[in-house]
Amino acid sequence: MKNKMLTFGNRVTGMVTSFSVMLMLFSQCDDVLDSTSYGQVSTQQFWRNGEDVVSAVNAIYEPLLQEEYFGHWERTFDICSDDMWRAGDHGEDQSIEFFTYDADNPKLRPIWKWKYEMISRANAVLINAPDVNMDQATKNRSLGEAYFLRGFSYWRHYLIHGEVPIFVEDDVIAGRLNKPKATMAEMEAQIESDFQQAAELLPASYAGDPDNLGRVSQGTAYGFLAKFYLYTEQFAKSIEAGQHVTTNAAYALAPTFEVNFSVDAENNAETLFAMQYKDGWTTDNTPQIYTTPRPWGGWDFREPIQDLVDEFEADDPRLGYTVFQVGDMVDLGGEEGVQEYTADLSQTGYHFRKFASWRTTGGLNAGQNAPILRASDVYLMVAEAKIRSGQNGDAEINAVRERNGLDPVTNADMDDIMHERRVELAGENERHQDLLRWDKANIVDIVALYAADRGPLKPGRTFMRPKHYYFPIPQREIDLSNGVLIQNENY
16 A cells, blocks of 8 residues: 555645535556546546556545645644644744634645545545445445545544535535535534444455555544544443454554654554655655754754653653653764754754654655554543543553553543643644643633743743634635635634
């Protein structure tokens, strides 16, 4: 899978929100240099066999790698949290960090577009693949991938914008291409349905099938079902879905924490979903280039702050694998060799280490994958769902702690969960969303939390509930809809 999935180079342009590309089909992607242009493919040339279906499915993944989607921009929203300072030099990032953004913020437009592009491509597969004469196991897997990736796109919309238009197969066939926002209940029903259908169709794992490593699996779908049910406070369902991961050796925790951020060990059992990168194909759209010091080849965005570093226990080895600290010796490869991390490299004193790898010949290794969901996240979600429903979650939280050589906790409570999630998943785009859902459940006071002064780079900020639970819909999309789309409340 990796060698195929990473060779997309044709970028889709045009008005994605108009869904004029909804039924356009996709080129063979084994060799992008020989592929047919996306806009030149017709239905007479495509959906002929299983290879066409697999190529179309591969194309659904491609937007994840875009700089303006998960490569950088979607991950920018975690600068709202108490883990990091925005760094960089972009005014639109400052407005996001300080909750002064509006519907014209440049960061909002592309992420809206790319999520709907993934939905468009998934719908094309779900419409056409069922009628293709092909191997049934590959067809099931392909449909499962399409359901999951569509559900994932709506999930990210749900977290960021709340209510958005839903487009499924019947809408495409009927030409219903300009729809109002769905309700929250309709959003939740669609996300749940897509993840459930994916779980039924996807294979358990790709062990023994190296050509397909990196594709989503049944564990990916169950992991996101567990997350969906936790966010909607359906705790019994979250536990049930999560246990499909925590009790299955196919999704075992890696033996050590740092393995999850090693090029040599990528796509290990713990990695349920990750952006798949290949050195030589990717350049400026990988998370590592944004979170690495400029003198070491990066662009110096999203620097960790002292507040995050102070959260780690004194003997927690994850700190050293999560952030660079003054005095660390780092091998940059090639002529640079081993360099010391010094205070002048960062304005906060730290950089994220999770996403930084260098070639032995020198230069950042753009082949390092970036995790979107790890099994350790699911363990902690199951523990939280148990605790919040009056059960004991020690087994799951201690599985994560003991993997890191830490003493177990007894009768874990929500303070234990909040601590463990923060240090285990630091920099992985979870903290702000965790705090939002805990605030909605009256577990934390996000207004007070974000008002706290964390130094000159991260002073107190004004969070307004419920306004800042969601970002606005990009104003451009509202304008293009001719009034069909209505802006989110309070914007």
